[in-house]
Amino acid sequence: MTTDPCAVRAHDLGKTYSVRGVKGGVRALDGLDVTVDRGIVFGLLGPNGAGKSTAVKILTTLTRPDRGAAEIEGVDVLRRPDRVRRLIGVVAQRSGSDPRATTRENLVLQARMHGMSGPAARARTTELLDRFDLSEVADRLVRTLSGGTQRRLDVALGLVHRPAVLFLDEPTTGLDPEARTAMWAEIRRLAGRDGLTVVLTTHYLEEADRLAHRLAIVDRGRVVAGGTPDELKGELRGDAVHLDLPAGTVPAEVRAVLEALPAVREVRVAGGGVSARSDNGPAAVPTVLAALERAGMPAAAVTVARPSLDDVFLRYTGRRYTPGDLPGTPGSPGTPPAATSPVPASGAAAGEGPADQSTPSASREAAR
Numbered sequence: 001m002t003t004d005p006c007a008v009r010a011h012d013l014g015k016t017y018s019v020r021g022v023k024g025g026v027r028a029l030d031g032l033d034v035t036v037d038r039g040i041v042f043g044l045l046g047p048n049g050a051g052k053s054t055a056v057k058i059l060t061t062l063t064r065p066d067r068g069a070a071e072i073e074g075v076d077v078l079r080r081p082d083r084v085r086r087l088i089g090v091v092a093q094r095s096g097s098d099p100r101a102t103t104r105e106n107l108v109l110q111a112r113m114h115g116m117s118g119p120a121a122r123a124r125t126t127e128l129l130d131r132f133d134l135s136e137v138a139d140r141l142v143r144t145l146s147g148g149t150q151r152r153l154d155v156a157l158g159l160v161h162r163p164a165v166l167f168l169d170e171p172t173t174g175l176d177p178e179a180r181t182a183m184w185a186e187i188r189r190l191a192g193r194d195g196l197t198v199v200l201t202t203h204y205l206e207e208a209d210r211l212a213h214r215l216a217i218v219d220r221g222r223v224v225a226g227g228t229p230d231e232l233k234g235e236l237r238g239d240a241v242h243l244d245l246p247a248g249t250v251p252a253e254v255r256a257v258l259e260a261l262p263a264v265r266e267v268r269v270a271g272g273g274v275s276a277r278s279d280n281g282p283a284a285v286p287t288v289l290a291a292l293e294r295a296g297m298p299a300a301a302v303t304v305a306r307p308s309l310d311d312v313f314l315r316y317t318g319r320r321y322t323p324g325d326l327p328g329t330p331g332s333p334g335t336p337p338a339a340t341s342p343v344p345a346s347g348a349a350a351g352e353g354p355a356d357q358s359t360p361s362a363s364r365e366a367a368r
């Protein structure tokens with residue numbers, strides 16, 4: 001695509017899954033473009049079904065697009081998947097470690113699967129146990145470890161072969177707040193001290209805001225906005241004013257009242273309430289509330305906030321992040337039948353699994 005390779009480049013990726021009973025299939029990607037510079041944490045942020053996992057599956061050689069092109073460190077993902085696999089580490093949504101093996105056995109086996117000799121595998125294991133603060137649990141079975149410690153091991157497994165780019169798919173889903181904060185610090189260190197490029201997919205607005213140097217907001221298979229979190233939020237002038245409405249109030253009627261007020265602009269119906277922007281949110285609130293009282297539609301609650309990524313999402317998609325967009329929420333729009341599976345349900349070329357797939361317990365002996 002260009003002569004100056006960056007860490008990751010995807011151009012015009014398109015992919016439609018064939019799904020029985022769905023005419024024309026399910027379009028997962030619709031012209032996705034992404035460029036990731038080296039040595040940063042890059043966030044792919046979007047709700048369930050936005051297409052993040054499909055993009056990552058293509059970039060990590062797990063599946064092929066219908067159209068478009070992709071490169072990792074200048075290497076063509078479609079033509080040279082074997083070379084790409086040596087350049088990348090993948091930490092999938094589901095842990096790739098063997099719960100019935102010890103921490104050390106998992107790491108040694110992973111290193112052996114990457115072709116390291118016994119002594120080299122053991123040396124790399126010692127290095128990673130130390131680097132990820134896993135030495136104390138080196139000889140414990142993985143299934144006895146806490147969720148946060150297991151996740152640290154997953155990251156260590158993804159780094160055994162010293163990749164240039166690490167893909168982390170929803171790395172903190174299911175972790176408690178303390179473990180999540182620790183994982184954030186770890187990810188920052190990877191890109192900072194270790195100079196790795198980290199591509200992170202996340203549903204969490206706060207995670208993307210706090211962790212990613214740059215972001216691509218993905219919706220319906222394409223990038224709708226990109227930049228640093230501050231750039232994206234900076235595009236939104238002023239404060240967000242959000243009104244919760246009592247049952248029975250028609251949001252469209254509230255919107256009409258607000259649209260007549262010079263104190264607010266960009267009025268939208270979203271998330272069961274009505275949102276608007278204002279150059280001075282606190283000053284606009286009394287005017288807004290009084291106008292609604294006069295119209296016989298008092299608000300149930302009002303919130304004024306500095307711009308957040310939630311507002312950025314709203315601006316570019318016309319929707320708020322709702323519970324239906326959060327991980328694990330049943331019935332969220334477009335939730336894929338097998339979206340969390342690290343193994344593609346369709347479209348993957350045979351034998352193209354990534355080099356760091358789960359550790360088969362049958363071959364555990366090799367780790368010893």
Ligand SMILES: Nc1ncnc2c1ncn2[C@@H]1O[C@H](COP(=O)(O)OP(=O)(O)OP(=O)(O)O)[C@@H](O)[C@H]1O
Pocket residue numbers: 017018019026027028029046047048049050051052053054055334335336337338339340344345346
């Ligand atoms: N194997 C598959 N077969 C059929 N449809 C699929 C498959 N995988 C994903 N899809 C569909 O493709 C669209 C994009 O899904 P994808 O998993 O890439 O999104 P996502 O943003 O990663 O969401 P999530 O965070 O829930 O994994 C969704 O509509 C989903 O239903």
